Every structure is written in C-alpha cells, then in structure tokens.
Amino acid sequence: MDNLTRRDFLKIFNRLLAATGLAAILSPVVAYFYPPNLEEIPAEPVLVGSAAELPVGASKTVRFGRYPALVIHTAGGLRAFSAVCTHFACVVKWDEAAEQIVCPCHEGYFDATGAVVSGPPPTPLASLAVWQVGDEIYVGSEA
Ligand code: FES
Structure with missing residues (x-):
C-alpha cells in the first residue's frame, strides 16, 4: 500500500465507479427477467389496521x-x-x-380491480385476500 500512487488510486476509483454504474444499469434488466416471487408470501395473515383507519376511498x-x-x-x-x-x-x-392505482415510475395505471388501464405494465396486479374480523382488517394470500 505504501507504493500506491495517485494514478493507481484514480484507476481503482474509476473502476469502482464503472462497476457501480454497470450495476445500476443492469439491475432493472435483471429485475425484468427475474420478477419478485409473489409466492414468497407470509403463511399467516397480516393485520392492516382498524376499520376506522380505512374509510371508503382510503388506502393503506x-x-x-x-x-x-x-x-x-x-x-x-x-x-x-x-x-x-x-x-x-x-x-x-x-x-x-382518480380511483386508480398508479405506478409513478413509468406512468402505469391500474383500475380498482388491479387490471391494467394504461401504461407499460404487462399484467394485472396480483390480488390478495382481504377480510375484516370485528374492527380489524387483515390481508392474506388468496386461497
Ligand atoms: S415499474 Fe414501470 S410502470 Fe410500474
């Protein structure tokens, strides 16, 4: 390390920058070919909150x-x-x-059933089960 010149340091720094840039460019491509595995969903229902937190028109x-x-x-x-x-x-x-689901990244729009309205999304959103027990709302995997 004692012999590390300024030129060597800049070479290493430039290579790190190039690697970071390459990773930033390739990560969306990898995400496209390997989309999230929605089967990795919890076995147990997840508490969304109380019904009072989610009046008609609201979302969480x-x-x-x-x-x-x-x-x-x-x-x-x-x-x-x-x-x-x-x-x-x-x-x-x-x-x-607008009563629509919006993806801010590339202006993808889905209706309230999860179907694609416009934009680049190729398929509807994956539906999940939702139900209310007393005052509590839960979400879980669809049966
Ligand atoms: S990520 Fe591109 S429209 Fe949602």
Whole structure:
C-alpha cells in the first residue's frame, strides 16, 4: 500500500465507479427477467389496521412478507393487491381522486380491480385476500 500512487488510486476509483454504474444499469434488466416471487408470501395473515383507519376511498400500504401490499376500501368493498408493479417492480399507490392505482415510475395505471388501464405494465396486479374480523382488517394470500 505504501507504493500506491495517485494514478493507481484514480484507476481503482474509476473502476469502482464503472462497476457501480454497470450495476445500476443492469439491475432493472435483471429485475425484468427475474420478477419478485409473489409466492414468497407470509403463511399467516397480516393485520392492516382498524376499520376506522380505512374509510371508503382510503388506502393503506402494509408490509406483507418481503413485499408491500396495497389495501383499498372502494365503494364496492375492501380490495388488496401486491403493491409491486408488474412492469419493473416499483411500488404502486392508490389515487383516491382518480380511483386508480398508479405506478409513478413509468406512468402505469391500474383500475380498482388491479387490471391494467394504461401504461407499460404487462399484467394485472396480483390480488390478495382481504377480510375484516370485528374492527380489524387483515390481508392474506388468496386461497
Ligand atoms: S415499474 Fe410500474 S410502470 Fe414501470
């Protein structure tokens, strides 16, 4: 290490920068070919919260195993989906005013059933089971 010249240090630094840039470029490509495995879902239901926290029109994103779940209280009842976009795995959000699920990454839009409305997502959002016990709302894997 005593003989490390400024030029050697810059070479190492440049290589690290190049490796970081390459990883940043390749990670979306890898994510496309190896999408999240939604079968890695918890065996046990996950508590979303109390019904009072989720009035009609509201939504809540909760941790569901390794991935987030989006729970929406629509006029037609409770619905739950994987919050992982089917395009490049960004986290989607509920737009209450538009009554659509929105992916901010590439302007992907899904309706309240999880179906693709427009944008690049190739498939609907994965549905999850949602139910209420007393005052508590739970999300779980679909049977
Ligand atoms: S990641 Fe959602 S539209 Fe691209």
